[in-house]
Amino acid sequence: MITITVPATSANIGPGFDSLGVALQLYLTLEIHEETTTWLVDHDFENDMPHDERHFIVQTALSLSPTLKPHHIIVTSDIPLARGLGSSSSALLAGLAMANVLSQLNLSHDELLHQATILEGHPDNVAPALLGGGVAAYYDGARVFHAPLKVPKDVDFVTFIPSYELLTSAARSALPHSLSFQESVAASAISNTLVAALNANDLTTASALIEQDHFHENARATLVPHLAIIRQIAHKLNIVGTYLSGAGPTVMTIVPKDQTDSLVSALLAENLPGRVKILKQDLTGLKIMKEEK
Numbered sequence: 001m002i003t004i005t006v007p008a009t010s011a012n013i014g015p016g017f018d019s020l021g022v023a024l025q026l027y028l029t030l031e032i033h034e035e036t037t038t039w040l041v042d043h044d045f046e047n048d049m050p051h052d053e054r055h056f057i058v059q060t061a062l063s064l065s066p067t068l069k070p071h072h073i074i075v076t077s078d079i080p081l082a083r084g085l086g087s088s089s090s091a092l093l094a095g096l097a098m099a100n101v102l103s104q105l106n107l108s109h110d111e112l113l114h115q116a117t118i119l120e121g122h123p124d125n126v127a128p129a130l131l132g133g134g135v136a137a138y139y140d141g142a143r144v145f146h147a148p149l150k151v152p153k154d155v156d157f158v159t160f161i162p163s164y165e166l167l168t169s170a171a172r173s174a175l176p177h178s179l180s181f182q183e184s185v186a187a188s189a190i191s192n193t194l195v196a197a198l199n200a201n202d203l204t205t206a207s208a209l210i211e212q213d214h215f216h217e218n219a220r221a222t223l224v225p226h227l228a229i230i231r232q233i234a235h236k237l238n239i240v241g242t243y244l245s246g247a248g249p250t251v252m253t254i255v256p257k258d259q260t261d262s263l264v265s266a267l268l269a270e271n272l273p274g275r276v277k278i279l280k281q282d283l284t285g286l287k288i289m290k291e292e293k
């Protein structure tokens, strides 16, 4: 049996729209069992996801290796769907990695990242899901440039996962068509300085900049009304560093560990419709384990 695990990811980290992301310790697991005559996909997702070759993971694998032989696969996942925690990127990478292993394509991490970015359109979830930790990345339509982003290891990711789904496609249609020159300069300066602050382990500067996005959060505000509420709750506790995770609706706050309990208690007291989870950074990224029978 071959087991592929892929972590969840939180993209954007505030102003790093489509370019910054971090891997988190929630996982999609894909077990590849025996060869079969037609694809058999066991999964326990509650929606109407197919159990045959129409399944997204199989379709992704076949897009890379059209002659791939059908197998019995089992998909389990802790990553909630369409919540801004990179569920589609994790599934996509699992499919590409399955094709790479079963068809012995020997694609490198960079080649897999390139394929994944073409399919996803932007690298901010797929890069950290593949490589682990924080990643800054840019896709120019031909090549994916990427470099590690030092997200401090001693922080918690206090995560509010709303009870409703928000498809990335819907959250992207709310985005503005253009930004003025002046606003673009400010937006990229904020993002550049955030990256430098994180790489210098200056969490105070980083946390303030995380809340100064100009690219997407305002445009998505009506889709995620709890973002402003959670930011306000955190500010009352002198905690900064709250952002919309990926396309939302999950809201993330990066907090020093000694402030985690107070923020979690304050969020729970508010009774917002959703779950509060404390997540940690994943430093490994996609893993493949082969077990001899």
Ligand SMILES: Nc1ncnc2c1ncn2[C@@H]1O[C@H](COP(=O)(O)OP(=O)(O)OP(=O)(O)O)[C@@H](O)[C@H]1O
Pocket (backbone or CB within 6 Å): 009, 011, 028, 049, 055, 056, 057, 075, 077, 080, 081, 082, 083, 084, 085, 086, 087, 088, 089, 091, 125, 166, 167, 168, 169, 245, 246, 247, 248
């Ligand atoms: N394990 C999976 N197996 C099959 N399809 C999946 C799986 N995970 C996600 N998907 C597909 O991806 C869709 C969600 O993708 P979408 O990009 O909208 O959100 P997300 O990836 O969870 O969030 P974000 O990109 O904002 O972090 C699901 O509705 C489903 O169609």
Ligand SMILES: N[C@@H](CCO)C(=O)O
Pocket (backbone or CB within 6 Å): 011, 012, 017, 018, 019, 122, 124, 125, 168, 171, 172, 216, 246, 247
């Ligand atoms: N950068 C992406 C992440 C979700 O795929 C967005 O915010 O739309």
